[in-house]
Amino acid sequence: MKIIIGSDHAGWALKKEILPYLEEMGFAYKDVGANDAESVDYPDFAKPVAEQVASGDYDQGILICGTGIGMSITANKVPGVRCACVTEPFSAEMARRHNHANVLAMGERVVGPGMARAIVKQWFDADFEGGRHEKRVEKMMEMDK
Secondary structure, eight states: OEEEEEEOTTTHHHHHHHHHHHHHTTOEEEEOOOOSSSOOOTHHHHHHHHHHHHTTSSSEEEEEESSSHHHHHHHTTSTTOOEEEOSSHHHHHHHHHHHOOOEEEEETTTSOHHHHHHHHHHHHHOOOOOTHHHHHHHHHHHTTO
């Protein structure tokens, strides 16, 4: 699985905690920045992550900012993206299983490194269930047209 990850300045430290965990899990990833704590604009990082997931160049995306909210709003403006902003593992699992989410957003100011690792693990352990959820996801995706 190919992962693309990005953060702004407010999510940079948490991203640094997540990157080695992705490696431990055996995932190849591309980091599109930010690379330090200097103030930047989160849409500049959410957009390339979302576009590359929507195009199929990457299977999943991870976005981290202060709360995860700005990143998720921005990512969801890209047709084909289903970004979920989550704060705990159960929501991460359900976003994958029921909503077929393809981008995960988290907030460094909301979750710590341990919780973030638990969220990422649950995210990647869960698969889309399809079935009754398929028609709902299709209805969501129709809204992109």
